[in-house]
Amino acid sequence: MPTTRLEAFSDGVLAIVITIMVLELRVPTGDDLAALRHSTGSGLLTYLISFVFIGIYWNNHHHMFQVTEQVTGATLWANLHLLFWLSLxxxxxxxxDTTGFARTPVTSYGVNLLAAGLAYVVLQRVIIRFQGPDSALRRAVGRDTKAKASLLLYVLGIGVCGVLGHVAAPGAIVVAMICFVTAPLLWLVPDRRITRVVAERPAGG
Amino acid sequence: MPTTRLEAFSDGVLAIVITIMVLELRVPTGDDLAALRHSTGSGLLTYLISFVFIGIYWNNHHHMFQVTEQVTGATLWANLHLLFWLSLxxxxxxxxDTTGFARTPVTSYGVNLLAAGLAYVVLQRVIIRFQGPDSALRRAVGRDTKAKASLLLYVLGIGVCGVLGHVAAPGAIVVAMICFVTAPLLWLVPDRRITRVVAERPAGG
Amino acid sequence: MPTTRLEAFSDGVLAIVITIMVLELRVPTGDDLAALRHSTGSGLLTYLISFVFIGIYWNNHHHMFQVTEQVTGATLWANLHLLFWLSLxxxxxxxxDTTGFARTPVTSYGVNLLAAGLAYVVLQRVIIRFQGPDSALRRAVGRDTKAKASLLLYVLGIGVCGVLGHVAAPGAIVVAMICFVTAPLLWLVPDRRITRVVAERPAGG
Amino acid sequence: MPTTRLEAFSDGVLAIVITIMVLELRVPTGDDLAALRHSTGSGLLTYLISFVFIGIYWNNHHHMFQVTEQVTGATLWANLHLLFWLSLxxxxxxxxDTTGFARTPVTSYGVNLLAAGLAYVVLQRVIIRFQGPDSALRRAVGRDTKAKASLLLYVLGIGVCGVLGHVAAPGAIVVAMICFVTAPLLWLVPDRRITRVVAERPAGG
Structure with a gap:
């Protein structure tokens, strides 16, 4: 099956996830900057983080399907699995936000990020296995150091926050948040390897 | 008419239905796992069930339109009819959820599932009739045992819950829920028959 | 310009409008059918009406763009104008609903329907003018009796409800609602004329 | 990479932004026009303004991508940046609205408009740079007086409202609002230059 509908459906879900949060931004009750900061400050920050995060996934998803031409039932489910974690x-x-960066919520946040990261890797594997020995995606992805590094950062953050958080919460939470924000940033520049493979193709065939 | 817009519109509606429920997940008031379980536990379960359910329909819808090339006004309405029940x-x-699995809500839930199931069968028939005697979809669907089995399971669940629920509510409700959850699971693997028909076509023509 | 993006954007807006109302359906507070009827009864009716109504417009919009191949800036705005009224x-x-079919709300409802109907006619004209003397859409639409009849019904309903409503509200409101519901139903079967023109084209050229 | 998914995703986000506000329109508590004016008056105005504004951006975005055939990772991010500001x-x-046109909210509104305007210009630049010396978009855009004029109007409005607002609020706010509403209106008619370049292309090659 061609990839058109999988891409269209993913675009739809991600477009909704990325914009839905505006509905949750509370309009400030006062009319000055203090009121804005007080009632919506962390909400705006959250919105920005979510927007960038979903943007990164959309961007990489877009790149991945540049070197994917056919999908199977398994690809559709692996993709829905990824969308599920992103939608949470x-x-x-x-x-x-609402708990002011408490230990359990920060740990859950990390688990959510880790689950989305794993789902992305699974989707990638499903496509590569279907493409067979000379998979264009495998060639583009290579040893996939970036994916491994980011999954490691998530695990590290979850561990620090979940275990050390009992003893020294504030420090552990700061370290965890640094892990969680660094990992996606590795992906801000989407895969140049894919761009290269895409660019080679018209020449090569 | 080509199927492009019908597919795009269905993707849009299903993408909204599948993500809209995140808005209804209540953020826990406390900051530990107990608070999460208490305030959002059943909401998360609901969200997962809906996600899987809509995912199954999207997946099968996608497969169905792989062997459908033309649509008529009747197809458009049969499709809107299916979307209506899914959107409910x-x-x-x-x-x-909110009633803690009471008899009438569980029965209504079954009626909703049954209506969506019937709408899917109707849509299939409309397409097959339009495709004429050598319909690719008819060939793919065959005797359609899966559809018949799942409709039967819905009717069984509704009957048990609606009738026996008067006498012995808890048992009847458990049986009904098992029927309702089993039926969609039959469809988790989308139609291999369609995959086969699609795969044959490039070779055959 | 090709019509792809205009169609995609319209599909997106209409998909959102058609599903957004589920969010407004109130979950019944009780667990029996009486509670369902009481808290959600009119909401479900409203949802059904909106769904059918938007479905009719989507269906006809879809048909219209089957015989439209190019769009201009004017078409884009005429289309946005139609989407605006539908989104209201x-x-x-x-x-x-909430006022229990009071005079002013029913009149406003009619004005909304009339505005959407007029916007549809305007969009049609803009396309026909751009297509020039042998416009395929003009040929399909013919004398457009259906459009004229439905606009007349809206005006009639608004007049009866707005003017006679002062003297004898209940009767006037019933007549108005009959006008408002009959008019869209004229369009339930989308333009067979367009289907005919589309069907002729492959043969004719 | 082709522009299809960037366009589809942008259409999705803009369709949601343009319709999401209907959810925030409060249903009047009374049943006459006074109640409508009182509870929803400014909401309806807001909705209309947002609708027109987003419509203008969608329209121009659509035109811009008529003369853009390839996108890079940079284009995707420049586009997400524009969508971010529009979604706010x-x-x-x-x-x-809720503060009745107070000084700080009006200034923030101007800053939001300015940010969206700048993001649009940045996106345009990114595309032009990628297209190289004989960029079709550069030819279409020319000296881009319209963009410069509207950015100037935003800066003027922000300045007047933010600085003079301290001394003479009401007058300054009126002037600022005039600036903010005039600037987008310059773009109501989308780029005829682009229409011209598009029209020339089939002839030229």
């Missing part, structure tokens, strides 16, 4: 992000981020 | 699912599921 | 329908319908 | 508009407009 607004919820976990909100919990982090 | 978040509502009936929420009713089941 | 959930709001006016809700007002009718 | 419902929020800033709501703040203006």
């Amino acid at each position: 992000l607004p919820f976990t981020t909100a919990w982090v | 699912l978040p509502f009936t599921t929420a009713w089941v | 329908l959930p709001f006016t319908t809700a007002w009718v | 508009l419902p929020f800033t407009t709501a703040w203006v």
